[in-house]
Amino acid sequence: MGFDLFIAATAVVLAIIATWLTLRFFFAKREGTAAKQEQGMQSADIIVKGGYEPSLITMKPGVPITLHFDRQETGECTSHVVFSDLGLDAMLPGNAHTDVHLPALAPGDYPFACGMNMVHGMLRVEDDGKDHSAIQHNGQTSAAVAAPALNAVDALDNERKAADERRKEIKQLGRLVAIGTVLTLPVFIVSMLSMAGHADMPAWLTNPWLQAVLITPVMFYCGGPIHKVGWPALIHRSPDMNSLVSLGSTAAYLYSLIVCIAGPALPAGSREPYFESVGVVITLVLVGRLLESKAREGTGKAVQSLIKLRPRNAQTISPDTLDQGEHAWHDPNNQTTIGVDDLKVGDLVVVKAGERIPADGEVVAGTLDIDESMITGESASVHSSTGSTVTGATIALKGNAVIRVSQVGGDSILAQIIAMVARAQATKAPVQQLADRIARVFVPVIIIIAIWTFAIWVSFGPQPRLAHALITAVSVLIIACPCALGLATPLSVTAATGLGATNGVLVTSAKALEQARNIRTVVFDKTGTITRGTVDAGADPDHPSYTSDTVKPGSQQAVAALRKAGVRTIMLSGDKAEVAGRIAKQVGIDTVIAQVQPDGKAYWIEQLQHQRNADSTNSELIAMVGDGINDAPALAQADLGIAIGTGTDVAMQSADVTLMSGDLRGVLKLINLSNATMRNIRENYAWAFGYNVIGIPIAAGVLYPITGWLLSPMIAGLAMALSSVCLVLNANRLRHVRIGDDLAAGSADTASPATEPTIIIDEHTTLSRPSNAGHGHPTNHPTNHTVNHKESTMDMHHMGQMAEANPADGNTATDPVCGMSVAVNDEAITRTYNGTTYYFCGEHCATNFSKAPELFLEK
Numbered sequence: 138m139g140f141d142l143f144i145a146a147t148a149v150v151l152a153i154i155a156t157w158l159t160l161r162f163f164f165a166k167r168e169g170t171a172a173k174q175e176q177g178m179q180s181a182d183i184i185v186k187g188g189y190e191p192s193l194i195t196m197k198p199g200v201p202i203t204l205h206f207d208r209q210e211t212g213e214c215t216s217h218v219v220f221s222d223l224g225l226d227a228m229l230p231g232n233a234h235t236d237v238h239l240p241a242l243a244p245g246d247y248p249f250a251c252g253m254n255m256v257h258g259m260l261r262v263e264d265d266g267k268d269h270s271a272i273q274h275n276g277q278t279s280a281a282v283a284a285p286a287l288n289a290v291d292a293l294d295n296e297r298k299a300a301d302e303r304r305k306e307i308k309q310l311g312r313l314v315a316i317g318t319v320l321t322l323p324v325f326i327v328s329m330l331s332m333a334g335h336a337d338m339p340a341w342l343t344n345p346w347l348q349a350v351l352i353t354p355v356m357f358y359c360g361g362p363i364h365k366v367g368w369p370a371l372i373h374r375s376p377d378m379n380s381l382v383s384l385g386s387t388a389a390y391l392y393s394l395i396v397c398i399a400g401p402a403l404p405a406g407s408r409e410p411y412f413e414s415v416g417v418v419i420t421l422v423l424v425g426r427l428l429e430s431k432a433r434e435g436t437g438k439a440v441q442s443l444i445k446l447r448p449r450n451a452q453t454i455s456p457d458t459l460d461q462g463e464h465a466w467h468d469p470n471n472q473t474t475i476g477v478d479d480l481k482v483g484d485l486v487v488v489k490a491g492e493r494i495p496a497d498g499e500v501v502a503g504t505l506d507i508d509e510s511m512i513t514g515e516s517a518s519v520h521s522s523t524g525s526t527v528t529g530a531t532i533a534l535k536g537n538a539v540i541r542v543s544q545v546g547g548d549s550i551l552a553q554i555i556a557m558v559a560r561a562q563a564t565k566a567p568v569q570q571l572a573d574r575i576a577r578v579f580v581p582v583i584i585i586i587a588i589w590t591f592a593i594w595v596s597f598g599p600q601p602r603l604a605h606a607l608i609t610a611v612s613v614l615i616i617a618c619p620c621a622l623g624l625a626t627p628l629s630v631t632a633a634t635g636l637g638a639t640n641g642v643l644v645t646s647a648k649a650l651e652q653a654r655n656i657r658t659v660v661f662d663k664t665g666t667i668t669r670g671t672v673d674a675g676a677d678p679d680h681p682s683y684t685s686d687t688v689k690p691g692s693q694q695a696v697a698a699l700r701k702a703g704v705r706t707i708m709l710s711g712d713k714a715e716v717a718g719r720i721a722k723q724v725g726i727d728t729v730i731a732q733v734q735p736d737g738k739a740y741w742i743e744q745l746q747h748q749r750n751a752d753s754t755n756s757e758l759i760a761m762v763g764d765g766i767n768d769a770p771a772l773a774q775a776d777l778g779i780a781i782g783t784g785t786d787v788a789m790q791s792a793d794v795t796l797m798s799g800d801l802r803g804v805l806k807l808i809n810l811s812n813a814t815m816r817n818i819r820e821n822y823a824w825a826f827g828y829n830v831i832g833i834p835i836a837a838g839v840l841y842p843i844t845g846w847l848l849s850p851m852i853a854g855l856a857m858a859l860s861s862v863c864l865v866l867n868a869n870r871l872r873h874v875r876i877g878d879d880l881a882a883g884s885a886d887t888a889s890p891a892t893e894p895t896i897i898i899d900e901h902t903t904l905s906r907p908s909n910a911g912h913g914h915p916t917n918h919p920t921n922h923t924v925n926h927k928e929s930t931m932d933m934h935h936m937g938q939m940a941e942a943n944p945a946d947g948n949t950a951t952d953p954v955c956g957m958s959v960a961v962n963d964e965a966i967t968r969t970y971n972g973t974t975y976y977f978c979g980e981h982c983a984t985n986f987s988k989a990p991e992l993f994l995e996k
Contacts, residue, residue: 145596152592156585163374163581169195169261178203185215185229187369187379189249189258196262202239208232210365211309213430214377216302217252217295219563224646226252226563228295231302254569254623255377256370257577295559297444303430309362310427317359317423321416324348328413345397348412356390360419362426376580378620378857382422384584385614389850390415392607407603411611411850418615418854425858432865433628444555446511446530450474451495452487459485459502459539466502466539484542488533496529496542497549503538507531512550513641513782513798557643557795561634562627566647568818569626572825579619583833587613590837598838605838608847612836616853618860621825626818628868633814640876641782641797642806649793652777653811657757658749659699659804660742660771663710663717665764666781667692667724667801684716688723694878695801696725702808702880709733709741709771714896721894733899736958736978738763738771741899746776762796762804769954770978779804802878809876817871821864828860950975953994954982970994 170191172179179200184190185208196202208215211231218237219226227237244264250257327342341347357364360383367383370376393410400408452472458465465471466487477495480486488494488505506518509531518534521527527540530551546552565573587610594606630647637644644650664670668686696706708726710717710733717731730741742761749755761768761775772778772792780792781799796803836848949958950965952975959965959976966977970990977983 148592148596152588155588159581159584159588163376163578167193167374169193169259172196172202174200177201180205182207183258184209185218185256186210187366187371187377188256188373188375190369190373192258192373192375194258194260196242196260198244198262198265198267199241201241202260204237204239206235206237208235211302212306212362212366213299213303213433214253214366215251215256216299218249219252219254220247220249221563221565222247224560224564226295226559228298230298252627253620254573254627255576255620257375303433307427307430310423310430313359313362314420314423314427317355317416317420320351320355320359321413321420324351324413324416345393345400345410345412348410349394349397352390352393352412352416355416355419356386359423360386363419363422376584378618378861380580381583381614381617381619382418382854382857384587385611385850386415386418388607388614389418389611404601404603407601409604411607414611414850414854417851421851421854421858425860425862428858428862429865432862432869446493447551448477448493448495448530451477451480451484453480454485454487454539456485463503463537467537478546480542480545482542482545486540486542487537488540489537490533490535492533494527494529494531494533494540496540497544498527498529498540498542500525500527500538501541504536505533505538506535508534509798511639512554513800515641515798515800554638554643554797557645558634558638561644561646561650562631564630564646564648566626566630566651566818568651568815569647572622572625572822576619576622579617579622583614583617583619586833586837587611594838605847608850609836609838611850612848612853613833615850616832616836616848616857617829618825618832618857621828621860621864622822624861624864625821625825628865629814629817629821629871632868632871633810633817636871636874636876637807637810640806640810642803642810642876643782643795643797644807644810645793645795649777650811650814653760653794653807654815655757656704656760656777656808658705658707658745658759660707660709660745660759660761660775661726661801662738662761662763662765662768662771663708663712663720666762666768667708667726668720670764683712686720688720689799689801691800691802691878693724695804698802698805698878698880700725700727707745708894709738714898718894718896721896726894728895728897730897730899736767736770737899738768739774739978742771742774746774760804762801764799770982773979773982779807800878805878805880806876808880813871813874813876817868820867824860824863824867828856828863832856952976952978952982954986 170181170193172181172194174197177200179196180203181191181194181196182205183194185206187210194204206218206227206229208229208231216229216231217226218229220239223239225237225239227235229235239260242260242262244262247260247262248257249260327338327348330338331343363379363386364383367377367379367381371380371383389411393412393415396403396408396410451474453475454466454472458471466485472487480496484496485501486495486498490505494507500521500523502523504520504522505527506520507527509515509519509528512528512531521538526543528550529544544550547556590613591606591610594609595602598605626647630650633650634644634647637650644653661667664683664686666689668683668688671683671686673683673685699706705728706726707728707730708717708721708724709730710720712731714729714731717729720726721729733741738761742759745759749757749759759775760777760779761771762779762781763769763772764781768780772780777794778792779794779796782795782797794807796807832853836853838847840846948961950961952959954977959978961976966980966983967974968977968983968986968990969975970986975986977986
């Protein structure tokens with residue numbers, strides 16, 4: 138039968154209608170479901186089953202939120218819900234209800250997605266015309282209203298639950314693959330033998346009804362996990378890979394049933410069933426899922442290995458035993474074994490060589506040589522004696538000691554590291570934005586391609602047209618893999634943050650991980666960062682001096698490596714020019730800004746940014762490295778804030794990255810980690826885009842006119858099943874990358890020859906600094922000098938005394954966090970605590986104050 142104009146015209150018209158309906162279904166404006174309002178809260182019920190229902194929820198600003206998730210499925214895809222803008226990752230156990238609490242949010246859209254970035258939803262906080270600047274400032278949510286940070290206990294619990302659910306899924310998938318293989322194999326073998334020309338097989342073996350009996354359990358039982366997710370996702374207008382597999386396999390299955398029931402009524406050449414394709418595709422997809430689940434275990438193994446480091450038990454003694462001397466606390470008869478989860482602050486525990494330290498604490502007797510590499514990434518042991526602080530889960534290599542417990546549970550350093558890594562993995566890298574936009578339209582586009590593929594083949598293809606049209610359309614649906622686009626970045630970020638944690642580099646967000654590779658200027662604080670921070674003997678406690686301060690090990694090597702790589706180095710110091718210049722020359726710093734006031738560091742970061750922004754061709758995302766409380770505004774102002782882990786909590790909270798060892802060579806590790814991660818992400822995108830760009834046209838039959846070759850749905854299923862596995866395996870390669878303390882542009886083994894640095898004297902005063910200083914806006918400083926104070930860590934007691942609320946006279950107040958003088962006016966950033974209003978230089982200081990006001994106000 139030749140070309141039929143009527144059939145062709147009908148097929149084209151139907152394809153146009155189907156295309157319009159598809160576009161309308163997926164992209165028509167959605168009406169949001171309003172949240173329920175009650176007792177000063179707002180809430181919404183969300184069903185998780187192949188998608189989020191409802192997927193768009195409208196909220197009111199300024200009111201706390203509770204989301205009731207009812208997850209009616211299992212499997213890894215929707216086992217987490219991630220609010221990337223808020224840095225929140227919540228575990229959703231299978232077939233269970235979970236409440237996720239969010240704070241009051243400012244007007245705007247807050248997207249959320251599954252852990253695999255395939256199922257999407259949206260919280261839309263509607264603008265009510267009121268001023269909500271207290272809720273959100275410059276795009277950064279403040280601590281009083283931001284999403285609650287995932288605490289360490291929850292992070293540990295989530296990791297355990299995720300591991301348990303993955304093990305259950307692997308077990309279930311293994312069972313389904315076995316059943317699918319047993320039932321599909323006979324049908325597949327018979328089909329292949331028939332295609333090879335073996336016509337002497339018994340008729341009952343080729344009976345399509347026998348194939349239907351064998352494949353139907355495969356379709357509905359083995360394929361159940363696919364269809365239970367795929368069809369609801371399609372109905373919710375959030376289709377994913379499962380939706381495409383469900384569409385394709387269902388089309389092939391129904392066509393094969395029609396062949397069984399009414400085969401003679403079909404055109405000649407179109408009377409062959411495709412049950413073998415249905416069985417093989419579903420089984421291969423399950424095999425791919427099984428391989429992917431096993432491979433995905435690797436991306437999170439760094440964090441899981443940290444969890445496993447915690448010892449189970451501890452040996453405690455009473456204070457009386459400690460008073461009796463070493464022989465007494467050494468005696469096992471005076472020790473009591475308890476679980477580490479039962480330890481309390483103040484307990485005394487005995488640690489011996491070869492044991493892991495059960496909790497964070499302080500050595501009160503004895504000495505220990507400790508391997509802290511699991512925290513700092515440094516292999517050299519640390520000697521600890523009376524008064525030294527120690528970290529839980531690190532290994533005592535030599536000696537014996539009694540430790541007084543200072544932090545337990547979620548407050549421990551290990552737990553905080555795990556929580557920080559979990560939060561980082563819940564954020565989204567900028568590079569992912571393009572893939573997200575493509576992924577959201579990917580499935581509708583694939584469905585439209587399949588529609589037109591069917592129409593073209595049924596209109597213009599060779600006989601048997603109907604069979605060819607079905608094969609190509611089903612192959613297009615099955616070979617497409619949208620999850621490859623969604624997974625490309627999250628997989629690499631998960632592996633990279635875990636790798637960083639085991640090397641003492643804690644990255645707080647995927648954005649920071651991406652930005653670090655573009656560092657072209659590094660600004661260092663001097664005291665406690667480049668140097669040890671040793672105060673001169675006999676110095677005034679209120680105005681300490683650091684004339685005799687010595688350079689930290691590794692500082693020279695770090696600066697040398699940065700300079701060889703073309704990175705500009707700048708040092709900020711409160712010391713006089715001759716002192717700061719001497720240190721800078723010793724280390725190899727390019728530029729020194731001396732006599733900087735405690736609040737002036739953010740100003741100089743800002744000036745560097747203005748200098749950069751003035752050059753439209755300059756895109757160098759400027760890094761600040763610091764350790765003190767007075768570094769917090771500068772860390773927040775910098776494009777990338779890097780805190781020294783040996784510094785203060787406030788500095789670390791204001792930073793994007795924390796270097797646990799305090800060694801500046803960690804900056805080099807960070808840059809190398811960023812480069813390795815972005816290279817891995819680019820490779821993943823090459824796999825994802827390349828696979829789909831090549832596979833989909835081949836499945837549609839573009840090679841048929843040249844080669845006469847069509848892609849079997851079985852081959853398409855195999856290719857699709859392996860695509861995500863390739864991405865996971867590639868991301869897992871990051872786990873084995875060595876992020877050394879040198880850069881590709883040169884070795885950091887030796888310091889560069891001492892050079893004369895450029896020295897700049899800071900002539901700006903601390904008085905009447907505008908309230909937005911150090912937070913992204915130009916600052917005009919008076920030029921008169923004030924008394925030159927030496928650089929100081931500004932202890933909490935001193936800042937508490939400086940705090941000034943609601944001043945009756947004058948127009949300035951002192952920020953209780955960083956000590957900066959800020960203007961008192963209607964535009965000032967304020968927080969009220971116990972009826973008193975406090976003024977802040979910016980949102981980061983206000984954020985830190987809100988977390989623990991009493992910490993900054995204690996007398």
